[in-house]
Amino acid sequence: MSALAANSPGAPVHAGSTLLEVRALAKQFGAARVLKNISLNIAAGEFLTLLGESGSGKTTLLRLIAGFETPTSGEIWMGGQRLDKLPAYRRPVNTVFQHYALFPHLNVRENVAYGLRVKGTAADEIAGRVDEALGMVKMHDFAGARPAKLSGGQQQRVALARALVNRPQLLLLDEPLSALDANLRKQMQSELKSLQREIGITFLFVTHDQEEAMALSDRIALLRGGALEQIASPREIYARPATAYAAQFIGQTNLLAAEVRDGFAVCGALRWPTSERDGAAAFSLRPEDILLVDAGRPPVAGSVNFRGTIRQQLYGGANETLEVACGENQTLRVRIRAAPSAAPPLDGEHAFSFQPGDAVRVAT
């Protein structure tokens, strides 16, 4: 852990312990209930992403933690004290804004130094820390420039430095990469992740882009309609989505509405063993878990096999997605490695298989 996090103001935090607690937080704007009873903990040193569509409440939650809104009910705790009772300027929390919010009348150096100057830090300490922060985001050469002269990516780095120089216990990032073009975005994602690893400060990141969330986060908190849908690591949330919404929002999936009886789940032409109880149940089956079986190959032990007709073949570079009709009115998505360019298009009836364990029960 770098000097930056070790010198954070406030109570010493050990990586892994709980840094921030959100308890039954709710927020209402007039008649609109934007956040409904959210509770979650953020561990020190982790990269937690709030993921959701617009209107899911993720930005509101971030703003509540930053101090730009006050909760309608519930509490936020940090370092043993009520955070939500403190005004924004007293919280050991800093924000990187979506459109950077750099001060146009100050140059880069003055922007980054702002938080330190406002607290009355000594001039030479300011100079040293500003240089350190600018170095971290590789913007040292632009120290004297005004924000208006910088590109979007450069402004974003300055915004990051401006927040980090204060050594906050928690850094909030409000969709900071959404205004960048695709290539720059990928590059910044990588830089952000290594930066966080290096300095060890806890990051709370907001985005609607699930790929971004999966690439960057230690844990993802999926929000929907103001409520917490699921909170887990990216791998966990992908492999074991808790709900149908989670399964469909993150990655792609086949949602199977099945009927379970005597240890077997039946959905259309598919039938597989399951330990779930009798009754109706929904299952998520990822497209890449369904295998196209070569003609003539014997079935693998324990796998579920079925036949289906390929209706569509959608080429995607590294992979191909097949739309397969099996049984009556049942279409599945199957993802396979792309065939070499010389291969003929796939057509007609084929054999498919999947492992019963890949069909994950999800709540609806």
Added chain:
Amino acid sequence: MSAVSTTRRAPLLTVYATAVFAFIYLPIVVLVAYSFNRDGVGGFPPRHFTWHWYQQLLGDAAIWDAVLNSLIVAAASVALALTLGLLAALALDRASFPGKALFRRLVLLPLILPGIITGLSLLMFVVLVGAPLSLLTVFFGHGTALISVATTELFAGLQKLDRQQEEASLDLGATPWQTFWRVTLPNLKLSLIAAGLLIFTLSMDEIAVTFFLIGRDNTLPMEIWGRLRQGMTPEINAISTLIFAASVALISIWYRLRARTLRDA
């Protein structure tokens, strides 16, 4: 919208803002109140309510002559200022010629210079030309000085104009003249009305330039001014109240027009 900025309570500031509003409106309130006062324009409190002064006002021929004069001058000034102002705005927006920067500053000068300087300069010109002072010279003074208002307003309107509409018109075969009447002018409707209303109001109220260019026929402000020299009666309060009411009516019409035009746009 952030809760931090808009709805945070700031009691001292609210009190102060209210006080400023009171300062701005109290004199007008007093003025209106005393127009109904039997006993004069001063003293406190006003005791006897009467319509007398308004009745006296109704029969005051000199005032109404002055009102008519002002209306004529204002209407003519609007016509002159809008026409030349529109041309000037178009020239500034679209043409380049030697001395353009100087021209722009010259056009705007009456706006920022004290009225007395413009008035006296025009007086010197009138004397040089040998013309007698009359409503004509007043109109000439207002119209010329208020070109600056028209130019500013119309120039802003032209900047907001979608240039491609004019290009589309030409592309479809309309001549520049037709394009001007069918496309440019309609798009400037809001700016023209705004400028017109403003010029009208400024002309009706104009004193500084009028002071030096007036002949025998008075405009309304000059008539009131003359009365003031003789002494103050609530009749002046009455005409002032009517002027105030007319201003409020004018600005409400302006707002409604603007709202409707913005909605239709």
Added chain:
Amino acid sequence: MYSRAYKTIVSVPPLLWVGTFLLLPYALMLVHSFWLVRDGFIVQQWNLGNYATLFGKPVYLEVLLRTVRIAGSVTLCSLLLGYPLAYYLSFHAGMRKEFLYQLVIVPLWVSYLVRGYAWKTILGSDGVLNGFLQYAHITHEPLGFLLYSPFAVVLMLTHIYTPFVFLPIYAALESIPRPLIEASQDLGATPGKTFFRIIVPLSMPGLLAGATFAFVLSLGDFLAPLLVGGASGTMIANVVQSLFGAAYDWPLGAAVSVCILLLTLSLLLATETLEKRWSFK
């Protein structure tokens, strides 16, 4: 896209008109300042006598200084009233913002004379204010300094120009992106520090514009002194007015006017340069 004919048609008429009826008159004013008056007639003898008089006789400098003082006071008071008002509307008015804005604008449309006259009736010895003060037993005699004094001129002009000063300041405050305020607080600045470090600098262009407007127009005002200024409240423009009137010395009057003009123009140039330096877009 615009033909030469088009461009000629739009530029020639206003150029001609403005050249003849604005440039020429202003030039006449300048020319007159170098002439003099002898035996009641204007003599076209070129000399700098008028300017010598201006700088030589202390009375002119006195009036000018008083005028600058009054204009400065008006500007200061208008700012002290107009800025907080604009700040309140922009940051604290919430739903009522639009309505309150219209409320501030309305007096601008009401006649200058009407508003000046209102103050005349309020401030006199027999005026409303003195009447009220005596009625409420706050004073027992009318206060004489209220009317026909520089105080009255400053009061009246402040009343006139506060809405003028409010307008550009309000526009500037409204154009400050709200995330900047949030960012400042996020970085640890209290609302007070945010105000001085972020809001004030970013509203400077508007403040300058409003202040210049109030100062320049107060400087050249001659009506307010005539209405409420009395003998002690005359300003430089009144000097000009009397020189063109009863005191019949057009050349000297022209010289004073030229001085006012130069003062005004240099002020405007100065603020324009400052405004450019302080706008950060």
